Amino acid sequence: MTSLERVLTTLGHKEPDRVPLFLLLTLHGAKELGLSIKDYFSKAKYVVEGQLTMQKKYQNDCFYTFFYAPLEVEAWGGEVIYVEDGPPNSGEPVIQSIEKILSLDAPIVKNSKCLHKVLEATSLIKATNEHVPIIGVVMSPFSLPVMQLGFDKYLELIYHYPIHFNRLMQLNKAFCIEWANAQLAAGATAICYFDPLSSPTMIEPSLVRKTGFTIANELFTQINGPTATHLASGHTLSVMDDLAGLGTSTVGVSSLEDLAELKKVANHRFTLLGNLNGIEMCRWSVSEAEQKVKEAIGKAAVGGGFILSDNHGEIPYQVKEEVLMAISEATREWGSYPIAQSLRNG
Secondary structure, X not given: OOHHXXXXXXXXXXXXXXXXXXXXXXXXXXXXXXXXXHHHXXXXXXXXXXXXXHHHHHOOOOEEOOOOOOHHHHHOOOOEEXXXXXXXXXXXXXXXXXXXXXXXXXXXXXXXXXXXXHXXXXXXXXXXXXXXXXXXXXXXXXXXXXXXXXHHHHHHHHHHOHHHHHHHHHHHHHHHHHHHHHHHHHOOOEEEEEOHHHOOOOOOHHHHHHOHHHHHHHHHOOOOOOEEEEOOOOOOHHHHHHHHHOOOOEEEOOOOOOHHHHHHHHOOOOEEEEEEOHHHHOOOOHHHHHHHHHHHHHHHOOOOOEEEEXXXXXXXXXXXXXXXXXXXHHHHHHOEOOOOHHHHOO
């Protein structure tokens, strides 16, 4: 099977030839090319070369055109801070006061140089392959304000400024839809919708049902392709019915929850993506990596509906090449269908 066939089969809750593997690698491309992280993300051609190299090296079942989290804030005029050995971060909040929200306008995707690099990378990767899914990324309109405003000011907005909150959500929704559809038009196969604030780890579900999930439900109908929803390490179990109601095809799940239980509750309503612990992965040995892969496959792979990945949506820069290779090799060895009875029995 090709990677695309493998993924589509498991999304249909059937068993492909083996468990699909999504190594969501971003920063490791800089290592492969011998570049600093800042230089690596400076040109689309570097990201393309990095993605092509890593997909071949680790036999990954996707290309991942996510650059860095504050990319969208950068499009709004915000600052990006680069470090030598970790993901770029956002600088001072681009929205300095809540009152400013009422006079804001959303950026236009086609006019944004930083977003154009992602679209260029997506188009170039698409031109090289037809058989490996390309995963684009958007930040949820509900979660993006953590970087736009700062967490403390955003919480104040949510609880005390309903008019300003609704205005910002309308702006963010329009931007999110335009950005998602631009990536799909450039060649992305699907869109990963990152929404960490909608996890019960962050905010009580009763509030999220009125805000984050309502927003997602409204905009998913306007995205011209399939979506995966990722709560970026946050708990999902108590909101699985809500996630199923969004019509999203895949849900990224936390390493803090049991995969077997998650698979049972998902009940063919969506595919699970996860849930290897990326932070622990930084100190895994090769044998530990293999064991973690075997455990995940044993708990969630039977019957399809499972893609092996990390639990956060980005593998840390500090994870060693030999560990990534061990994950890849263990997936091919232990993830072939039918899944061995010894793994099913734990």
